[in-house]
Amino acid sequence: MSPALLHGSLQGYILVALLLFVIGLATVLIRRSLLIQFMGIELMLNAANVALLAFARYRGGDVQGTVFYLFIIAVAACEAAVGLALVVALYRHRRTTDSDRADALRR
Amino acid sequence: MFLIFALITLLGAVAMFRSRNLIVAGLCLVLCFLGVAGLFLLLANPVAAALQIIVYSGAIVVLVLFVIMLLNSHEEEPAEHPRRIQRWLGALAAAGLGAGACKAVLSSPALARLGQEGPVKVMDLHQVGVSLFQQHVVAFEAAGLLLLAAMVAAVALVKKEL
Numbered sequence: 093m094s095p096a097l098l099h100g101s102l103q104g105y106i107l108v109a110l111l112l113f114v115i116g117l118a119t120v121l122i123r124r125s126l127l128i129q130f131m132g133i134e135l136m137l138n139a140a141n142v143a144l145l146a147f148a149r150y151r152g153g154d155v156q157g158t159v160f161y162l163f164i165i166a167v168a169a170c171e172a173a174v175g176l177a178l179v180v181a182l183y184r185h186r187r188t189t190d191s192d193r194a195d196a197l198r199r
Numbered sequence: 200m201f202l203i204f205a206l207i208t209l210l211g212a213v214a215m216f217r218s219r220n221l222i223v224a225g226l227c228l229v230l231c232f233l234g235v236a237g238l239f240l241l242l243a244n245p246v247a248a249a250l251q252i253i254v255y256s257g258a259i260v261v262l263v264l265f266v267i268m269l270l271n272s273h274e275e276e277p278a279e280h281p282r283r284i285q286r287w288l289g290a291l292a293a294a295g296l297g298a299g300a301c302k303a304v305l306s307s308p309a310l311a312r313l314g315q316e317g318p319v320k321v322m323d324l325h326q327v328g329v330s331l332f333q334q335h336v337v338a339f340e341a342a343g344l345l346l347l348a349a350m351v352a353a354v355a356l357v358k359k360e361l
Contacts, residue, residue: 102310102311102313103307103311103314106304106310107304107305108205108208108209108238110297110300110304111212112212112231112235114294114296115212115216116212118289118290118293118294121286121289122216122290123216123275124276125221125275127266127267127270127272128224130263131224131225135212135231141247141251142235145239145242145244145247147313148244149242149243149244151313152320153321155322156330158326159330159331162250162342165254166345166346167342167345168259169346169349170348170349172263173262173349173353174349174353176262176353177352177353177356177357180266180356180357183272188276189276190275190276190279192279193279
């Protein structure tokens, strides 16, 4: 591994973002509980944020990156509220938070 | 410093992926988000680091932990069908995507050229506010409307009788 990668370069940050995204994706694909899948989605959103702000920094401290990050946070907050409300509603109907058990459109 | 924060982030994420207990997974997620906030500080962006700690490790993780405790589902339920092939295919797809993308990042000359050290400009709240209210006012209002819509939707979804 090159020393630039170890002490933080653009490639280092993008690599961290990529690994974070892959871990989030694996969480969504492999784990069964809807709540931990939700945490995986948050992880993927954070990976996108890391990449966005790394590019903004290496473009000479671009303000637009931080403004866009604000909007991503707003959308993530909306997604958290609606997603968790859906999980609670599913639990009321089926008594489960397992995504494999919620596979029928009507029962 | 970069290596320390990157390790905190990735170890928190892996611990979240592997933990059996959902509460422990939520706490590992907090660790991961704190690592990401540290990375934002290293990117000369204290505004984003503060927002990361307040919104993600503060609000969103607390919301998730609250729902876990509300539904009393601390552990994953035992599987109804094993579905081994699908799990292995999922793991394989994620690993393939990760390996391919890492190779592309490490061998990209354009990224290396963009990563040349320029003068470091520390982001401050003043710049962000000016840009937000001069160029992005409409998007700002739309974000407010979106938050309102999400709040109404969340209440409508979980309320038993409207």
